[in-house]
Amino acid sequence: MLVRVSGRSRHHRTVDFDERRNCVRLIEQRLLPHTFKVVSIPDHVATAAAIRDMVVRGAGAIGATAAYGLAQGARAFGGRGLTGFTRHVERVFQTLAAARPTAVDLVNAMIQVRERMQSGTTVTERQRLALAAARAFADEDVAHCEALGRQGASLIREGMRVLTHCNAGWLAFVDIGTATAPLYAAQAEGRNFHVFCDETRPRCQGASLTAWELAQQGISHQIIADNAAGHLMQRGEIDLVIVGSDRVLGRTGEVANKIGTYTKAVLAAHHGIPFYVAIPLSTIDWNLRRGRDIPIEEREEAEVLGAWGVTTSVSRSGKAIRRYVRIANPTSGARNPGFDVTPAELITGIITPAGVFPPGELWGRRLELGGAFRPA
Ligand code: MRU
Numbered sequence: 001m002l003v004r005v006s007g008r009s010r011h012h013r014t015v016d017f018d019e020r021r022n023c024v025r026l027i028e029q030r031l032l033p034h035t036f037k038v039v040s041i042p043d044h045v046a047t048a049a050a051i052r053d054m055v056v057r058g059a060g061a062i063g064a065t066a067a068y069g070l071a072q073g074a075r076a077f078g079g080r081g082l083t084g085f086t087r088h089v090e091r092v093f094q095t096l097a098a099a100r101p102t103a104v105d106l107v108n109a110m111i112q113v114r115e116r117m118q119s120g121t122t123v124t125e126r127q128r129l130a131l132a133a134a135r136a137f138a139d140e141d142v143a144h145c146e147a148l149g150r151q152g153a154s155l156i157r158e159g160m161r162v163l164t165h166c167n168a169g170w171l172a173f174v175d176i177g178t179a180t181a182p183l184y185a186a187q188a189e190g191r192n193f194h195v196f197c198d199e200t201r202p203r204c205q206g207a208s209l210t211a212w213e214l215a216q217q218g219i220s221h222q223i224i225a226d227n228a229a230g231h232l233m234q235r236g237e238i239d240l241v242i243v244g245s246d247r248v249l250g251r252t253g254e255v256a257n258k259i260g261t262y263t264k265a266v267l268a269a270h271h272g273i274p275f276y277v278a279i280p281l282s283t284i285d286w287n288l289r290r291g292r293d294i295p296i297e298e299r300e301e302a303e304v305l306g307a308w309g310v311t312t313s314v315s316r317s318g319k320a321i322r323r324y325v326r327i328a329n330p331t332s333g334a335r336n337p338g339f340d341v342t343p344a345e346l347i348t349g350i351i352t353p354a355g356v357f358p359p360g361e362l363w364g365r366r367l368e369l370g371g372a373f374r375p376a
Contacts, residue, residue, distance in 0.1 A: 001170045004216060005036045012038070013174050015056060015064040015138060019131065022075050024068045026056045029171055033212035034310045034320045044073030044092045051099035051106070057205070058172020059246045060141045063105030063282050066096045067134035070110045074130040077123060085123045089114065089130075101295040102256055102339045103246035105282040109137045137282075141174040144280035147353035149181030152242070152278060155356075156186035160193045160239045163229055166200045166258035167209035168244020168278065178244040178278035180213065182351065187219060195221040196238065198229060200258060202303040202336065226260055233271040241268045241275045242351075246339060247294055248277065250284045250366055253344030253359020254291035259337055265346040277342075277359075278351040281370045284362065291341040304334035 002009045016025040023040040024047050031037055039055065041047045047069035050056055056065050073092030077085050093114065097107055116133035120126035156162065166172075168179035176184065186193065195214055200206035207223045214221040224232065232238050241264055247256040255261070255277050268275040288294060305328040310320035328334065344359035354368055362369060 001175060001213070001216070003036060013138070013142075014058075014061045014171050015068065015174055017068045017071070017131070017134065022072055024050070024065060024072055026050060026065065027171065028055055029057060029209065030055060030308070031322070032171070033208050033215075034322065043076060044069045045095060047072060048095045048099045051096070054203070058167060059103040059105040059244065059283055060145070060173030060178070060280055061171065062100060062103055063109035064134070064138040064141055064174050066099070066106045067109040067113050067137040068131075069096045070113045071127075071130040071134040074117070075127045077127070080123055082123060082126075085126065089117070100297060102297045103283075104285045105246075105280075108282045109134075112137055138174045141280055141282065142176060144282075144353040145170075145173055145176035145178055145181045148178060148278055148280065148351050149176060149185035151353065151356055152182030152276065152351040153185035153189060155240065155242070155274075155276065155351075156182050156191060156193055158191045158193070161196065161237055162193060163196045163198065163232075163238045163241045163264065164210060165198045165206060165241075165243045165261050165264055167205035167213070169210050169213040171209050171213060172244060173280070177213070178280065178351075179242045180210075181278060182242065183214075183219060184217065187217070192220070195219060196229070196232065197221055197223045198226050198260065198264070199223050200260065201226055202299075202307070204307070205258070229264055230267045233267055233273060238268075238271075238273055241265075241273060243275075243277055245277050245279050245283050247285050247288075248279055248283055248350060248359075248362070249288050249291060249294070250286040250362045250369070251289055252291065253347065253350070253362055254294075255342045255344075255347060255350075255359070256291070256294045256296070256339050257342065259340050262340040262342045262346075265342045269346045274348040275346060276349050276351055276356070277347055281353060284369060286366060291343065294339075294341055296340070297338040299336045299338045301334040301336060304328070304336045305332070 028037045113133040117126045169177035197206040197210045306326040
């Protein structure tokens with residue numbers, strides 16, 4: 001998307017690759033919305049750390065980062081033997097796979113890269129194929145987001161008030177985003193609407209990232225406290241909810257997404273408000289049989305006990321000063337599950353690049369949606 005920094009507009013992808021230096025290039029999302037900075041990640045171990053520490057986050061974006069990370073690790077191999085190379089690639093794969101557990105895109109992306117490398121008969125050829133496959137994954141992510149934007153655009157009607165949770169915008173993918181794609185498409189078709197962004201404690205991706213994206217894009221929006229949605233729904237001030245997902249079970253239609261999504265789905269069902277989930281195909285898990293089996297990331301207590309932000313005063317060089325402040329009682333601990341699972345019956349439709357379907361229809365459409373059977 002176009003980013004305006006210091007009065008200049010430039011197109012940026014969230015994730016990119018510098019072939020000459022064998023570096024993954026990422027927008028440093030922990031600094032947004034206060035500072036826009038692109039960082040170069042020099043090796044696959046640092047790439048895994050960037051995913052774990054949330055320099056980059058969001059299902060599609062960490063999928064593309066892992067795909068590039070696998071190619072980066074493969075390209076760093078100095079030997080010539082295919083056996084040693086295969087062992088090395090497996091270690092790189094495991095290092096990246098361990099970075100974050102819930103979003104299935106990360107592993108799906110690397111499986112795609114690993115499979116496409118296999119046709120190479122030498123190490124050099126496989127290294128070349130790995131990078132080509134990672135680039136193909138990133139391009140496909142963009143194409144999927146574009147397509148699902150077209151599929152979902154007609155859901156956004158003139159004057160609607162739309163609620164979204166967390167950030168399923170272009171920062172969470174390679175470009176365009178999922179929950180935001182129908183919004184951007186409706187805007188391009190000339191419709192006006194208003195978006196409520198849940199702030200999304202504890203890391204506030206809604207307040208910091210989604211709000212920044214919508215502001216960059218000139219879309220009318222307001223940030224609301226996570227607890228305000230029920231009140232607005234009760235007063236008839238929300239017409240539609242649209243969120244992204246980190247894993248959708250192809251067999252059951254259950255949706256894992258940022259913590260608090262389930263609460264919003266229950267509220268939307270109670271008030272008869274349509275609730276949509278927008279995803280690229282890499283977010284579908286065709287193997288798991290039950291939502292309860294989705295690994296839910298437990299994150300550190302500090303995220304709940306305090307918050308990151310910038311001070312209102314600036315440093316001598318005119319830069320905002322980024323600080324963590326403790327909010328909670330000093331002797332209290334916290335529990336911090338990062339995601340929850342919304343049952344299929346609370347979801348009106350899944351917006352995919354191939355169409356908008358009730359969650360229960362995914363399994364019947366698995367060939368059309370690219371469902372590959374892989375050993376769990
Ligand atoms: O912890 P995050 O920021 O990586 O969470 C992932 C998400 O961005 C959300 O769950 C989002 O709504 C899903 S779409 C990428």
